[in-house]
Each structure stands twice: as C-alpha cells, then as structure tokens.
Amino acid sequence: MEGLTDYAGDIFNPYLREWKEGGGRIVGYACVATPREFLDAAGVLPYRIRALGNPDRELADAYLARFNCGFCRACLQLGLDGSYDFLDGLVETNGCDHLRGMFENWQYVKKLDFFHYLHVPHLISEEALEFFAEELELYREAISAHFGVDVSDASLLEAMERSNRVRGKLRELFSLREKERPCLTGTDVLAALLLESSLPPAVFEEYLDGLLATVRSREVSGYRSRLLLAGSASDELGLVKEIEGVGGLVVTDALCYGTRAFWALPELEGDPIHAMAESYLKNLYCARMFDDYPNRLAFVMDAARRAGVEGAVLVYNKFCDLHGVENVSLRTDLEKEGIPVLILEKEYGAGADIGRIRTRVQAFLERIGG
Amino acid sequence: MATQADKEIPGLFDRAYALFTLVNSLPDEMSDEEIAGLLHVLPADIRSTLSSILHRRHRRAGMLFLKMIAAWLEEAVGARQRGQKLLLGTFNYLPEFIHAFRGAVLLTSEVITTLGVVSLEGQGERYWDYAMGLGIPDFLCSANTIALGSVLTGCDIIPDGIVQSAPGACDANSKIHEFVAREYDIPQFFIEKPNYTDRRGREQYQKNFLACVRQLEGFIGEELDEERLREVLEKSNRCTELFYELWDLRKFVPCPVPNIFSLFTFATRFTMWGRDEGIRLFTTMVETVKEIMEKDDYVAPERARTVWTYLPYFFDFSGFFNWLEEQGVVYLNDVLTACFPTIIDTTDMQSMLRGLAESAWNMPMTRQMGGDSMMIRWLDDIVHCVNDLGANAAVYCGHHSCKQTWSVVAAVRNEIQKRAGVPTLCLQGDSWIRRMTPMSVLQEEISSFVDNVLARKPRGARRKAE
Numbered sequence A: 001m002e003g004l005t006d007y008a009g010d011i012f013n014p015y016l017r018e019w020k021e022g023g024g025r026i027v028g029y030a031c032v033a034t035p036r037e038f039l040d041a042a043g044v045l046p047y048r049i050r051a052l053g054n055p056d057r058e059l060a061d062a063y064l065a066r067f068n069c070g071f072c073r074a075c076l077q078l079g080l081d082g083s084y085d086f087l088d089g090l091v092e093t094n095g096c097d098h099l100r101g102m103f104e105n106w107q108y109v110k111k112l113d114f115f116h117y118l119h120v121p122h123l124i125s126e127e128a129l130e131f132f133a134e135e136l137e138l139y140r141e142a143i144s145a146h147f148g149v150d151v152s153d154a155s156l157l158e159a160m161e162r163s164n165r166v167r168g169k170l171r172e173l174f175s176l177r178e179k180e181r182p183c184l185t186g187t188d189v190l191a192a193l194l195l196e197s198s199l200p201p202a203v204f205e206e207y208l209d210g211l212l213a214t215v216r217s218r219e220v221s222g223y224r225s226r227l228l229l230a231g232s233a234s235d236e237l238g239l240v241k242e243i244e245g246v247g248g249l250v251v252t253d254a255l256c257y258g259t260r261a262f263w264a265l266p267e268l269e270g271d272p273i274h275a276m277a278e279s280y281l282k283n284l285y286c287a288r289m290f291d292d293y294p295n296r297l298a299f300v301m302d303a304a305r306r307a308g309v310e311g312a313v314l315v316y317n318k319f320c321d322l323h324g325v326e327n328v329s330l331r332t333d334l335e336k337e338g339i340p341v342l343i344l345e346k347e348y349g350a351g352a353d354i355g356r357i358r359t360r361v362q363a364f365l366e367r368i369g370g
Numbered sequence B: 001m002a003t004q005a006d007k008e009i010p011g012l013f014d015r016a017y018a019l020f021t022l023v024n025s026l027p028d029e030m031s032d033e034e035i036a037g038l039l040h041v042l043p044a045d046i047r048s049t050l051s052s053i054l055h056r057r058h059r060r061a062g063m064l065f066l067k068m069i070a071a072w073l074e075e076a077v078g079a080r081q082r083g084q085k086l087l088l089g090t091f092n093y094l095p096e097f098i099h100a101f102r103g104a105v106l107l108t109s110e111v112i113t114t115l116g117v118v119s120l121e122g123q124g125e126r127y128w129d130y131a132m133g134l135g136i137p138d139f140l141c142s143a144n145t146i147a148l149g150s151v152l153t154g155c156d157i158i159p160d161g162i163v164q165s166a167p168g169a170c171d172a173n174s175k176i177h178e179f180v181a182r183e184y185d186i187p188q189f190f191i192e193k194p195n196y197t198d199r200r201g202r203e204q205y206q207k208n209f210l211a212c213v214r215q216l217e218g219f220i221g222e223e224l225d226e227e228r229l230r231e232v233l234e235k236s237n238r239c240t241e242l243f244y245e246l247w248d249l250r251k252f253v254p255c256p257v258p259n260i261f262s263l264f265t266f267a268t269r270f271t272m273w274g275r276d277e278g279i280r281l282f283t284t285m286v287e288t289v290k291e292i293m294e295k296d297d298y299v300a301p302e303r304a305r306t307v308w309t310y311l312p313y314f315f316d317f318s319g320f321f322n323w324l325e326e327q328g329v330v331y332l333n334d335v336l337t338a339c340f341p342t343i344i345d346t347t348d349m350q351s352m353l354r355g356l357a358e359s360a361w362n363m364p365m366t367r368q369m370g371g372d373s374m375m376i377r378w379l380d381d382i383v384h385c386v387n388d389l390g391a392n393a394a395v396y397c398g399h400h401s402c403k404q405t406w407s408v409v410a411a412v413r414n415e416i417q418k419r420a421g422v423p424t425l426c427l428q429g430d431s432w433i434r435r436m437t438p439m440s441v442l443q444e445e446i447s448s449f450v451d452n453v454l455a456r457k458p459r460g461a462r463r464k465a466e
Helices: A002-009 A014-021 A037-041 A070-080 A097-110 A126-147 A153-178 A186-196 A201-215 A237-245 A272-282 A293-307 A321-336 A351-367 B012-025 B032-040 B044-053 B056-077 B095-099 B109-119 B125-133 B142-152 B171-184 B199-220 B226-249 B261-270 B276-295 B317-326 B349-361 B376-389 B403-420 B439-454
Strands: A026-029 A045-048 A089-093 A115-118 A225-231 A248-254 A311-317 A341-346 B085-089 B104-108 B161-164 B188-190 B304-308 B329-333 B393-396 B424-426
Touching (some): A014 A045, A037 A045, A037 A153, A089 A097, A237 A248, A248 A351, A293 A321, A341 A351, B012 B109, B012 B142, B032 B044, B044 B109, B044 B317, B056 B261, B095 B104, B109 B261, B226 B276, B304 B376, B393 B439, B403 B424
C-alpha cells in the first residue's frame, strides 16, 4: 500500500483511470474553500487541481500573463494541454484574482459542460454565513441536476462523516509528524495529502490506515532544525524535499495543500448545509479573508507550538498579493513570539530557482543555530 | 513602525497639500505669459503636470480642477480640528456617501498617490521604496502602496478608519489597506460585492451596503440625515447629468473634448462628486468643449480615436495627455470613467439608500472585476464605449499590478476584435512609477501602433480585374 506514494506525483494515477473506466465521474476544484463533500455525496470524485511543480507555461501564457502566479499558470497549462481532459467538470471559487483568471480562461478555451462558480464571502458575519449557505444549496442543486443524482441531506451527512473520519486520521498522521521524535518527513506528509485529493476515498483511507500502522515505529533522524512551512498554494514536493535535504525538517505546516485543507471538523448534527457553511467559512485560515487575521495568526501559532518549531519558512509564489503582504505581518508576529522567520519568494516550479532557495534555507538554518 | 531617521522624510500627503494649496493664491484667469513665468520657476515634475492641466485650450477648467483638489485636501487637513473622523478609502468607494455625513471626511488613497506622483520631486518613489523596505512585495499596486507607504512611515496623516470596497475586485488593493489598518489598529468598514450580477447578487449587495451604513453611523456617531443626504444626492444627480453631457460631446468627430478631461472626470468622481465644486468643474468642462467646437480649436488632425480599457499613465501628464493630442490620438475614456452613474431617486431615505447602493455597485473596478466573470462585464463596457464613442482602437495600459485584468486581457482583446472590430494595443508599464517603462518607450509603442496598425494601407501590387 505504501507504494501508492509514488503516485503522489501523478496527475492521472491508475486508480483514477480505473475509476473512469468503471464509468465514474471526476470534478476538479482548486481552492481549499470548496466543500468536496457535496461531490462525494453525489458519487462524483472530487479532485484537487495541482501542477506538481510543472515548469511549462507556453499554452497558458497565451491567456494568463507573466504577472500572474506561476502555480495558476502551470495548472492552466495542464488544463489546456489535455492533461486534465479526464475531468468531467470544474468548480470555480473566487479564491484570489489569479485563481479566478485560471478558471475563467480554462473554461473560455475548453467550455466544459459542468462548470460551477461557488461564491465564497470574504468576511465572516451572520449575513455572509447566510449567503454562503444559500451558495451551498445552489452548488448542491447544480451537482444534482448535472449528474442526475439526488444529493440528499442523508447522503451529504454520510459524505461528511466519511470525510471527518479521514480528517481525523490525517490529524493523527500530523501528530506523528509533529512529535518530538518525528515518525515521518514533511515530504512524506505532503505526498500523502496530495494523494488524498486525487484518489477514490476508500482507496485513500485504506492507504492511510496502512501508513499510520507502519510509520508509528519509525523515527526520522539527521536533521538540523524543526521548521514550520506556511504561505501560498504549494503542492511542490520538490520544494519540501530541498528544504529537508539541507537539514530543515518540516514538522508542521499551515499550507492550503496541508493542514488548512483538513483541520476543521464540520458538525454532524443538525442541518448539514449550515454546518458546512459554518465550518468552511470560519476555518478558511486563508489570506483572502478580511478582518480575520487574528484567527489566521492563532492557527499558525498553534501549529508552531504543537510541533515545537525552531523556525518558520513563509513561502509565496511571485505575484501572490495575498500571501506576499500577509507574510510581512506574520513574520513580525512570529518573531515577537521568538520564532525566527525566513520569507521565501519563489517562482513556481522553476528549477533554476532551486539553488537560490537551497542557499537561503542553509543560511537560515545557520542563523537559527541548526 | 518608523524610525527617527524615517521621520525626517516629510509625508507625501503633507507635501502634496503644501504644493497644491499654493494654487489658492493664483487668480482664476491667467495669461500665457503668466503661466510661462509660473512654470519657469517650478521643478520638472510639477511643471509637466501644470503645463498639461493649464494648457491654454482648457485653462479655466484646469484652474478650477486644481482649486477643487486643494479644497478637498484642506478639508482633510482640518477634519480633526472640526471634530470629524478622517476616513481613508479606495477609489471605488462612493465619496458622496461620506459627504452626506457631517462628521466625516474621505481621503482616497489612489488620488493621494497621484497627487504625490504628479507634484513632488522624485514623484512618490521614496514612499514606495519605504514600503518595499518593510517587506511589502514589489508587485503590489503602486496606486495604493505609494500613499500607504507614506502613511506607514508614521510621519504623514493617519486616518481614523478605512472604508473598503475592494475585496473581491482587487486583492492587491485590499491587502495593503488591511496591512495599514493592522499596523495602526484602525477599523475597516467593508462593502463586499458578491460575484454575481443577477438579482440575488444585487439584493445581497444592498444588504451589505446597508450594513456598512449602520457600521459607519456607529463609528462616526451620527445617523445619516435625510435632508443632508438629499442635498448631496441632488448635487450628485447634477454631476451625473453633466457627466453624460460631456460623454455625448466626445462622440463628435473630431473629438472636441481635451484628453485630460477624462482625468478631471474621474478625479471628480473620486473626490467632489455631489458637491458644488464638482458641479462647477463639470459645467466649466462642458462650456470649454463647446468653445473649442465654436472656435474650431483642435490641436492636430484626428488620426486615432482610442478607448483605454483600463488606466492611463499618471507619472507624466504632459508626455501622456498632451503628447497624445499633439499626435492626433484622442483619449476618449477609460475604465475609471466607465462608472455609468445613474440619477438617484431622492423621494425618501429608502430610495436614496437604494440609489447609493446602485452607484456603489457601478463604481469602476467593482462593476467590472467584481462580477461573476472578470471578463464579461469589462468586455461589455469596452465594446459599449468603443461603439458609442466611435473608437477605432483600444489600448490596455498593462499596469503591472492589475492581476485581474492581466488574467483575462488576452481573451478580452480577442473578443473586442470580434465584437467591435477594433484592435487592442497591449502596453506594459506601471501607471504611477516611471521606473518600469519610461514615457518615451510608451510613446514609441503608441506611435508604431497608430502608424502601422491603424493607418495601415494595403501593400503590394493591386491585382487586375479578371
């Protein structure tokens, strides 16, 4: 089962092929604010769009510009070059300006039959929650109508229960990573999380059970410092591997492909739509939300304390306005709490950037005494 | 945040205020010789600005414009003494809404940046650099970051609160304002636009707007007064009528409206809309255009009629607005003037608040980029402007931080060609920072476009008829 890890770097892994060959449908989403449980409840496989460090841009750059985030350009490239042709539709959110551009151009060119825009408010208030709940109702109706499946409250609750079970196990995996003698590396954990959003749920859960059973007795050694990794969308296994390659073990994170994707556990009591609205909106921990910085800081600080980190690396892709600014505040606040910070601006998927990144991480580790 | 050394740099607002209020000592009417004498003693940057604003063809309007801006700045400076709250806002926030409060004054960060860039020695670069020094990324929007960089130095005017309608329409704008609010622990008041243009979206927006009204009333400590609101909105309505009168005058060929009147128009929209100063300026602009038509006073034969699909360039008024005019290139409008104001029903409080929410919905950028698609409303507006104003080309200035427009400009360019039949020139440059692309390079690209694309003649030997 552990061999599955090899598929973390695959866009279209054999399990997805099998799913499609069996008549299964797959819908892509990119933003962590997308409640995937609705798709699961309809029997549709939710698939989180990723670019896995893809450095190519030539098709995407005919639509997005060089002033757009490299991650979104790399994803669009894969959307346009046919790598994502196995998708039966897309769910867009207004995550950020770059992401909106990516989806809009993808749909402009490909014209997918199922393309749903889920509006996620930027503020947390009673009015916003009510609006978001209405949005989720529309989302449910769109899925039901297009795929000809009734996404009932009961099936939604079932999907939420399944999802919460996996979320709970992922927390367990995190505790093994965050403990004093970590059982696995940050690269291992990111690989597991990338699999989580690209495998049929049952396959992933079985894999996760196997992983939890085998890694408990392991111990990672030979590292210089314990680090927290936070910042903008990062699905680059290579980046984490580079950081760990020079001795900075990533023992926890606050990434949207990391903890932010599974930490919250929606309530299973009462109206599932309101439970989902509340859980997703109040636990976004994303710099796109306004008037919510204290919660985001608390989320990062909790992770840092839980894992006893000696330093934090805050990454952002060039041209990411949200995290580019947010990291300045986070740096100040983390340093006030005695956690040294390295801010890394990077070009997504650029091999040429790796040497620079390695040098900066090495210097940071020297600085913090690792 | 700022050190003592930083505090030795005077703030952008204070410096721009000192310079702009000098115009109060100038007479309303000045001869060419007097203007030449005035420009002679000024540093290069402000000389370029004033020579453009006070061009002989539209000097009366230019002088009124300067005095309107000076009055706007003076109100902000005296706000605290008068017991008013000083609010800092984004350009897509309604000034007439704040004018309706006795106890508040609105400063618009993009306008302050522009005033600094067009008047100060070194433009606004030192404040931009200061923000970069704090770690703010260099791809953020200079329109906000220059003014807010100055606020962050700690030696400039510090607002009591921030009013915001950028979330959902521009991340860069929203984040830098949020950063400043956090640094100074000042409250923010948001009007969030849901990314829907249908009835549901409008209803939600009305709710969000009303919630913001209540929050601001609490913060300012004053309920909106119906009579005062009516007075402001009646003046706003007059501005709207004059806005469209000026719009219609742009349709004439050759276009009699000076290029810089677009800037006067949106600057009024962001500052003195709903005030006597705004009405006076619009009235004078309309009169000036009619005089130009009567006297047949055109700068050069018309070679191109352009709709600017986003912004102009602000760091060299003379090199931009005047130069275009000298080349026979008409600057018809841009997205900042594409705010399509409507007459507000002033019958009662409810109708006025509904009208205000509708105006807020239509403010530039909110209207276009805050839609369910970043492309569709923007494209519809450009196509409308091109057709209505008889443009033969579109120009995208490619302000480097506008990630929303950069995200869809390629598709928009294709669709403009299909739907309106005109080509789009895509430039690259920062609208407020000259370092990115110098004006000479932009001029060269515009010239090439006009000469080679718009004025292109078929080449080669003509085929003989069979």
